[in-house]
Amino acid sequence: METLLGPEAAALFASYEEPKAVGLRTNPLKTDPETLARALPFETTPVPWCETGLSCDAETAAAAAPGKHPYHAAGLYYMQEPSAMYPAAQLGAEPGERVLDLCAAPGGKTTHLGGAMAGRGLLVANEYEAKRAKALSENVERLGLTNCLVLNETPERLAARLPGFFDRILVDAPCSGEGMFRKDPEAASYWSEAHVAACARTQGAVLDAAFAMLKEGGTLVYSTCTFSPEENERAIEALLSRFPDLEPLPLPHAFGVSAGVPAWSATGDERLARTARLWPHRVRGEGHFAAKLVKRGEAPPAAAPAKKSAAGSGPSRQQLALYRAFEAQALAGTIDGDFLLLGAQLYRLPDECPALAGLRVVRPGLHLGELKKDRFEPNHALALALPAERFRHRYELRDAGERAVDAYLRGETLPSDGDRGWLAVTYDGYPLGWGKESKGTIKNFYPKGLRRIGAL
């Protein structure tokens, strides 16, 4: 770092003694940053490079535990350190587009993109490591994304299946993580020069796959949370030399965000100054790099979307009738589109969903629920995907006494005096999950794996 930064390195090193900033990115599918900031029981400040970003200091976060607040369980926000909010904000994903997050777990940037897409179009969130894909899928569920296909694929296999398919692709690459050493000191123990070189090789292969999947005119954002030029300016320089029809686009350099450094590349290509670096001593956040590129050349013909998927089939008329009977009891309005039945699990596929046969699918869109012998049981994902007004019946925990929220999140039965069937259990008007009211009690359907355990 001293070689790269000269005298400024001292300020970088000093920043490691400063407390880290904690970030919360508002989920625009459920609320807006002003409403959230007013409702949270602690002070936050806006993150200047992300419209939906809020941050607070580490001490406040330690006292207030925002990850344990019922608003978090309701998917109103995603905990994400402020610099990590920069890359997805730059991709420009819009409702109705086909968007890929190629290295997606645990889903910080996927949920950011999903918010920008407002439930319309196709968002493919892919993760290479199976275990991490599970956490990704849970976050997609909690934030209520309805148009997201979660996959557990290698970039190469995906590129072979979906050439020229996407309008926008985010590659938030696996990297040596130098920018996270303050947030996660253990990450420093993995660092070596050989690791940096190995990461750079992987990044090259992942970028090749991303390029193959990008449409003509499509946009690619590449990001890392490391400082090494080999994984940043030089990775983009090498990409531009492999694919001259990619053109770097200027990223915003306001609020302490700096330009990438052409002098740190092999050729000194001035266009590398259009990339962005977030340094922990210049911004309130950790270390990050981002580059944005547009594909000017001709893409291979796009794989056509397939409505019916050979990985499963649509429900039969009787099965659909069971779902519709549930819907008539529990929901206002209907959910329409292409349905997919995987075993007994019913999903609504995102629009423009590609054929799924042969792909490792973790979540094929909105999980509606499970077909039992003669009835339909809704999935937690459905409760989190709809606003309170879409439920015919609701049970508001704030009206039910101080202990009710904790009781529900622990999986306890709730007292009531009705017999209304399926209802949304809400906190402050935001659905937290399902309950089933029958003869004076509400059976708890908050998923076992998410329940609070132990003392508060």
Ligand SMILES: C[S@@+](CC[C@H](N)C(=O)[O-])C[C@H]1O[C@@H](n2cnc3c(N)ncnc32)[C@H](O)[C@@H]1O
């Ligand atoms: C920086 S993390 C992604 C963070 C995520 N975008 C977020 O915002 O929450 C990079 C991801 O790449 C995955 N990965 C590891 N090796 C990979 C490879 N060879 N190809 C693609 N992805 C890989 C890692 O498992 C990790 O989840």
